[in-house]
Amino acid sequence: NAGVMQNPRHLVRRRGQEARLRCSPMKGHSHVYWYRQLPEEGLKFMVYLQKENIIDESGMPKERFSAEFPKEGPSILRIQQVVRGDSAAYFCASRYGTQNTEAFFGQGTRLTVV
Amino acid sequence: GESVGLHLPTLSVQEGDNSIINCAYSNSASDYFIWYKQESGKGPQFIIDIRSNMDKRQGQRVTVLLNKTVKHLSLQIAATQPGDSAVYFCAEDLTQGGSEKLVFGKGTKLTVNP
Numbered sequence: 193n194a195g196v197m198q199n200p201r202h203l204v205r206r207r208g209q210e211a212r213l214r215c216s217p218m219k220g221h222s223h224v225y226w227y228r229q230l231p232e233e234g235l236k237f238m239v240y241l242q243k244e245n246i247i248d249e250s251g252m253p254k255e256r257f258s259a260e261f262p263k264e265g266p267s268i269l270r271i272q273q274v275v276r277g278d279s280a281a282y283f284c285a286s287r288y289g290t291q292n293t294e295a296f297f298g299q300g301t302r303l304t305v306v
Numbered sequence: 307g308e309s310v311g312l313h314l315p316t317l318s319v320q321e322g323d324n325s326i327i328n329c330a331y332s333n334s335a336s337d338y339f340i341w342y343k344q345e346s347g348k349g350p351q352f353i354i355d356i357r358s359n360m361d362k363r364q365g366q367r368v369t370v371l372l373n374k375t376v377k378h379l380s381l382q383i384a385a386t387q388p389g390d391s392a393v394y395f396c397a398e399d400l401t402q403g404g405s406e407k408l409v410f411g412k413g414t415k416l417t418v419n420p
Contacts, residue, residue: 196349198349225407225408227410232412233412233413234395234410234411234412234413235350235395235408235410236410237407237408237409237410240405240406240407247404247405248403248404248405248407250405283349283350285350285408294340294352294355295340295352295408296352297342297349297350297351298349299348299349300348300349
């Protein structure tokens, strides 16, 4: 059973381009979370998704950011028209359910905007 | 803002000593807490969790203590080893408005000196 898989591990984009980050949860997990981490900081919650549903997007910037978790395939975090301030590590976590169950994290995607 | 914080940003110990990492939380309704370890360039790794109906839980070389009266968590690492050097985060499992998500503090960087 592979862990949470994120790709790419490193992504470089020029200002104004789009970034697409992918996350495949652990087998059997239907709850996916995205977090952003700046250097020397903690992980900031962005969005919580279940299959085909956004449950909580209270941590997502209002513009340029979107997320989806389709019925088939990985969860996608999409950042349009990237700016230098978007440079960060983006982590995905998955859970089997809620009710106080452990969340497993992927290795992250490090986005650099030049 | 985040409801989980840490008392010390850095901690340096000698190999073989015991380490204690502290964490304060502010949501008295939270009933599940997790400690994660994050090594450089990697995703957070689960260490140990505790539910609010317990005040102590032990794992292999690690112990988590929960004091609900003062809303305080601590992680104790026995016989600290160089491989324990990492950033440690406590996370609070926050259930709010139909959503359940982990809220992280900034982290404590543990350095183990040989």
